[in-house]
Amino acid sequence: MRRLPKEVGSWIYNFFYNEHSIAYLQIDAQLCVAAKGGNVKHYGLSSLRIGQPVTDQLEFMEGLLPCPELPYHMAMVELPSGRVADLHLFADNACVWLLFLDATAERDNRQRLQQKAYEMTLLQERERQLNEKLQAMNEALRESQEGLQREYHRAETLLLNILPASIAERLKSDEQIADNHAEVSVLFADIVGFTERARSVGAVMTLAILNYFFKAADRLSDQYGCEKIKTIGDCVMVVAGLPAARSDHAEALAHYALELRNAVQHERFAGERLRLRIGIHSGPIVAGVIGKKRFAYDLWGETVNLAARIQTSAEPDEIRISDTTRKLLGPDFACDPLAETELRGTGRVQMWRLPA
Amino acid sequence: MLQKKICMLGGFGVGKTSLVRRFVQSIFSETYLTTVGVKIDKKSVAFQDKTVDLILWDLAGEDDIGSFRVSHVRGATGLVLVVDGTRAATLAAALTLRERVEAEFGTMPFVLLFNKSDLVDRWAISDGEINGLRQLGWQIYLTSALSGEHVDDAFRQLASMVTK
Ligand SMILES: Nc1nc2c(ncn2[C@@H]2O[C@H](COP(=O)(O)OP(=O)(O)OP(=O)(O)O)[C@@H](O)[C@H]2O)c(=O)[nH]1
Numbered sequence: 001m002r003r004l005p006k007e008v009g010s011w012i013y014n015f016f017y018n019e020h021s022i023a024y025l026q027i028d029a030q031l032c033v034a035a036k037g038g039n040v041k042h043y044g045l046s047s048l049r050i051g052q053p054v055t056d057q058l059e060f061m062e063g064l065l066p067c068p069e070l071p072y073h074m075a076m077v078e079l080p081s082g083r084v085a086d087l088h089l090f091a092d093n094a095c096v097w098l099l100f101l102d103a104t105a106e107r108d109n110r111q112r113l114q115q116k117a118y119e120m121t122l123l124q125e126r127e128r129q130l131n132e133k134l135q136a137m138n139e140a141l142r143e144s145q146e147g148l149q150r151e152y153h154r155a156e157t158l159l160l161n162i163l164p165a166s167i168a169e170r171l172k173s174d175e176q177i178a179d180n181h182a183e184v185s186v187l188f189a190d191i192v193g194f195t196e197r198a199r200s201v202g203a204v205m206t207l208a209i210l211n212y213f214f215k216a217a218d219r220l221s222d223q224y225g226c227e228k229i230k231t232i233g234d235c236v237m238v239v240a241g242l243p244a245a246r247s248d249h250a251e252a253l254a255h256y257a258l259e260l261r262n263a264v265q266h267e268r269f270a271g272e273r274l275r276l277r278i279g280i281h282s283g284p285i286v287a288g289v290i291g292k293k294r295f296a297y298d299l300w301g302e303t304v305n306l307a308a309r310i311q312t313s314a315e316p317d318e319i320r321i322s323d324t325t326r327k328l329l330g331p332d333f334a335c336d337p338l339a340e341t342e343l344r345g346t347g348r349v350q351m352w353r354l355p356a
Numbered sequence: 357m358l359q360k361k362i363c364m365l366g367g368f369g370v371g372k373t374s375l376v377r378r379f380v381q382s383i384f385s386e387t388y389l390t391t392v393g394v395k396i397d398k399k400s401v402a403f404q405d406k407t408v409d410l411i412l413w414d415l416a417g418e419d420d421i422g423s424f425r426v427s428h429v430r431g432a433t434g435l436v437l438v439v440d441g442t443r444a445a446t447l448a449a450a451l452t453l454r455e456r457v458e459a460e461f462g463t464m465p466f467v468l469l470f471n472k473s474d475l476v477d478r479w480a481i482s483d484g485e486i487n488g489l490r491q492l493g494w495q496i497y498l499t500s501a502l503s504g505e506h507v508d509d510a511f512r513q514l515a516s517m518v519t520k
C-alpha cells in the first residue's frame with residue numbers, strides 16, 4: 001500500500017470520522033465490554049457499562065460472539081436508537097473490536113430507490129394477476145355463452161317439435177296466441193285394443209310400438225303439410241289448414257289418413273296386426289298456446305270434439321269421416337256411406353268411410 | 357437472561373415488517389415501506405416455566421434472491437419464513453432463502469407463515485400445497501398482520517421450539 005502524506009491521511013480520517021460518526025467497543029475474551037470510545041452518544045451507547053456482558057446490554061449482539069469468522073461485516077443495521085450503522089467486527093489478540101459506522105443517509109437513499117423498484121414490480125405482478133383473472137373470466141363467460149346458445153338451440157328445436165314453426169316464432173316474440181281458424185280438418189287416430197295388448201306385451205314392447213306409430217304420424221305430417229298437435233296416450237291428433245289456411249285441408253288430411261293406415265299395416269302388436277281407428281271432421285276451431293312455463297299448442301271447439309267422437313266410433317282399420325268433410329273432398333274420393341249413427345252428445349250423424 | 361435471535365426471511369413485500377409490528381406493537385399499516393438492511397426488535401414471550409426474549413431481525417426481502425446477504429443471520433436460533441399468500445412465487449423464494457441460510461449456518465427450527473390470509477379473494481396458494489408441506493412435519497400458519505390472526509401463535513410456537 002502506498003503511504004499517503006500525513007496531511008492527506010489526516011484529512012481523510014477527519015472526513016470519514018465526521019461523515020460516519022465512528023464509535024467503537026472493545027470486547028474481551030469473557031464477552032464483556034472492555035472499552036468504548038468515539039461517538040458513542042450518536043448510537044445511544046453512552047450508558048454501556050464497562051466490564052459487563054455485551055449481549056446483556058446490546059441485544060443485537062446475541063449469538064454473534066464468539067465469531068469464528070473475523071473480520072465480519074454486517075451492513076445497515078438499524079439500532080434501537082434509530083441510527084443505522086454498518087457493523088465491523090475484527091480481532092485483536094484476545095479481544096474483538098466492534099466498529100459502528102453511520103449508514104443512515106446511505107440506507108435512506110437505498111430505501112428510496114428500492115421502494116420505487118419494489119412498488120413497480122408489485123404493480124406489474126398485480127397487473128399480470130388481474131389480467132390472468134380477466135382472461136379466465138372471459139373464458140368462462142365465453143363458455144357459458146356457448147352453453148346458453150346450445151341451450152337456446154335445444155329449446156328452439158324442442159319448441160319446433162311441439163309447435164308449428166310460425167307459432168313458435170310468434171311465441172318467441174312474446175305474442176299472445178289464440179287464433180280463430182274458420183276452415184280446418186281435424187284427425188284423431190288410435191290403436192285398436194291398445195290397453196289390453198300393452199298389458200300383455202309389457203312396457204318396452206309397447207313403447208317401441210308407440211314410437212313407431214308416432215314417428216310415422218310425424219313423418220307424414222311433414223309430407224302432407226299437416227300439423228301433429230299432440231298425442232294423448234296412444235292417440236294422435238293432427239290438423240290440416242293450420243297455421244296457414246289452405247282450401248284443400250280436407251283432402252290433405254284424407255291422404256294423410258290413408259298413408260298413416262298403410263304405414264302401420266305391416267307392424268305387429270301382441271301377435272296381431274297393428275290396426276288403427278281414424279276419424280276426421282272439418283270446421284272452425286280456435287287454436288292457441290296455453291301455459292306459461294311449459295307451452296302446449298292446442299285446438300278447441302265443437303269441430304275438435306266431434307272429430308274425436310267420430311274416431312271413437314270407427315271400426316278397426318276404418319277411416320271414418322263426417323259429412324262436412326266428405327263434401328269438401330273432390331271426386332277422387334268415392335266414399336262409402338255409413339248408416340246414420342247416434343254419437344254421444346251430438347245426436348244422429350251421417351258419416352262416411354274413406355275407401356282404400 | 358434467556359434471549360434468542362430470530363430472523364424474518366421471505367421475499368419482498370410479503371409482510372415481514374408488518375408481522376413484527378403486529379406481534380411487538382399490535383399495530384398495522386397499509387402503507388408499504390420497504391426494509392433496507394435490517395431492523396431489530398425485541399419481544400418477551402412468557403411460558404409457564406420460563407420467559408424468553410425474542411430478538412427479532414427483520415431483514416430486507418430481496419427482489420433477486422441471489423443477492424441476499426446471509427451475514428445478518430449469524431447467531432440466529434430460529435427462522436420465521438414468510439410467504440405472501442396472494443403471490444404464489446413467494447413460496448419458492450422463502451424456501452430458497454431457508455436453503456441458503458442452512459447451507460451457511462446449519463439447520464435450525466423455523467415456522468412457515470402464509471401471510472395476508474385476510475385477502476381471501478386474491479389467495480393464490482392451494483390447500484393441497486399447504487397440506488403437502490404440513491405432511492413434512494412443518495409448523496405452518498395462515499397469518500394476517502392486518503387482523504392479527506395466528507400471528508402470536510406462530511411466534512409463540514417458534515419461541516417454544518428454540519427454547520426446547
Ligand atoms: N391485507 C394485508 N396486507 C398486508 C399484510 N401484511 C402485510 N401487508 C401489506 O403488505 C405490504 C408489505 O408489507 P411489509 O410488512 O412492508 O412487507 P416486508 O416483507 O417487510 O417487505 P420488505 O421489507 O420490502 O421485504 C404493506 O403494504 C402491508 O400493509 C396482511 O396480513 N394483510
Ligand SMILES: [Mg+2]
Nearest residue numbers: 372373390391
Ligand atoms: Mg420489511
